[in-house]
Amino acid sequence: MFLAIAPTSHQRSQGEQVTGYGLKAPRSSRSPFSAYLGDPRITEGLDPAALDEELTERGTQILLGLLDWALAAATHQPPEHGPWHQVTPIDATDKFPDLLPDARWAARLLLADGPVPLQLRVHQHGDAGFGYSVRPGPEGVPPHIHHATLAMRHSSAPSLTAAMALAEHAGGEVAAGARHARSSDRRLLIPRPVPRDAEPHLAGLIAAAAPRDAVLDLYQVANSLRSLAHYWSTSSWDSPAQGHWQGEYGDEPGTLSARIGDDYVLAATRIGEAANTAPLNFPAYRRHLAAHQIAVDPFAETYLVAADALPGPAPLAARHQAGIAALQGCDSRALRRTDPRPGPPGEDITEIIRLFPAELDRLGAFFEHWSRQRETSEER
Missing domain, CATH: 3.10.450 (Nuclear Transport Factor 2; Chain: A,)
Structure with a gap:
């Protein structure tokens, strides 16, 4: 559908320039829209051509909106005959x-x-x-x-x-x-098909999720832990066997993984799903990640699997110590090779793991130091 607005003979005889959508302005070196902006100081220092282009684009969008409305109204069924x-x-x-x-x-x-x-x-x-x-x-x-x-x-x-x-x-x-499109719990409205017997690998999950920044990493885990240590230091968390998500409506995080993942990118599991009672490194949970195109990096997974493994309920401090013990006992270089992405420039993950404190009250200072380190590297 097109809408044409032609200049009248009176407008042409008066030497007026007709612009898009029926607006008119005297011919001059000024933008044809400047006469409609009131105070000339509004356009002072602006390129007339750029101003003309910007306002023309706004007018185009308004016109397209009106045309959309007209088309929708013309094809709409009355409420008594439609789906409403x-x-x-x-x-x-x-x-x-x-x-x-x-x-x-x-x-x-x-x-x-x-x-x-x-x-x-x-x-x-x-x-x-x-x-x-x-x-x-x-x-x-x-x-x-x-x-x-x-x-x-x-x-x-x-x-x-x-x-x-x-x-x-x-x-x-x-x-x-x-x-x-995703709902507020980060689940895709149309999950990707995943075979029931599939055993997704970390590298494939990360490669699929990385373009959307949908990979939970150790840096994010550390930031979430810092907040939990400050506000919820005496909290206790269950193991996956009791459900990552719990409660009458499935809206309460039951495990440390669910609580930390909810701060960032993890798609929530639902009560009754196999993934809701599976550790993060089990095929059932990885199939859930694959269906929603989300991943957990190898270091975050190592920490969270170990932290969740304690029988529940267990206090945050105990779960954190279990996660740190697993991290500091792993082969960090081998784990790094399972992640297809390049690591942050100038960052030594082995040294970060070595310095990662097991005490909750030291997490704030540790994360602040790590954050400043990243900012410095990005500025170089």
């Missing part, structure tokens, strides 16, 4: 995080090859009008994940019909990129 149904609001919206909407409508959009559908929502807040959002679930995800996951698209609309039309249009856009 009215539901009772039980949580707030992105625009009004402290208020329940006055009314809500929902529709379900299935994803090809995915166990988790998308939910399209339209809500009304009194005189504030209508809004819409797209998020995963509620089928296929725990309730707390459905509500905690930020809307993948959300905006407002002038009417109920327009909001439904725009929600359907936005849902189609989200569905088109759903293979790369």
